[in-house]
Amino acid sequence: MSLLVVGTVAFDAIETPFGKTDKIVGGAATYIALSASYHVNNSAIVSVVGDDFPQETIDKLGKRGVNTQGLKVKEGEKTFFWSGKYHNDMNTRDTVDTQLNVLLNFDAEIPKDYRSPDFLMLGNLDPELQLKYINELESRPKLVVMDTMNFWMDIKLNVLKQVIAKVDVLTINDEEARLLTGEYSLVKAAKQILETGPKYLIIKKGEHGALLFNKQNKVFYAPALPLEEVFDPTGAGDSFAGGFIGYITSTNDISFENMKRAVIVGSAMASFTVEKFGTERLETLEEKEVEERINQFVSLVQFDIDLVAN
């Protein structure tokens, strides 16, 4: 099964209570593609970068089996730059700077072999571009998953709603679900969002895990792995999305039951990303570590219970 990933490839500057980075490689599509690459061997990335972007990173994606023909390097232009600062709880952050740069002229082409992908992951990106790439596909994928963020809700809400209406799964965080709906209750927010198009909604709650909802009022909850040290939550949401869609692609099963397993795989992938700054941890994982981490999740949430009637 094939997977197409569209989204930003970026430079990030991050400040957390544990330290500060200069420009490091980030971007939604980078995290998604790296994370998915531990589960899928037929994937491609579509994005644009400037000529300041390191070829070494493109090669690393290629070595992980990601087709990079659709990653366009634009001469004389600068890569998208985002900078964020985390609060002490590490669950909330402020965007300090967003420089769209090369994103203003995002004209990357989908590689020929990926114009009818089995699965499509729309990473965080200008919703107009998300829509453009859905429309460019030659056939409808089995599942379209999209992520977005408050930045696009603030400046392009109308077109964002049009994209949301077209996808099967929307992944957003709790703050964004509240912003999108005006509802504080996540259950009410989920109901409202599911009435606007998507069949499934995943609300990510940082260190408090993730909720999967469907239109029939079914809910599944996966915790985040309790970790001793969280260095940098950047990319956790994207790594989650990459693990989720990677698992769905590899199993070719879009049932709610399988989505529950995909949520666990996504949570496991996110738990690696936060252990180091940037994409470092996702670049160096061993397959065995991934398997062990998923098993850790299974034992974290599994229990037997006997309800004895009195």
Ligand code: AMP
């Ligand atoms: P996450 O922590 O999973 O929400 O994703 C963080 C990544 O999103 C960073 O690596 C940024 O480069 C990228 N990012 C930040 N702002 C935007 C934006 N407005 N559009 C697309 N990607 C963004």
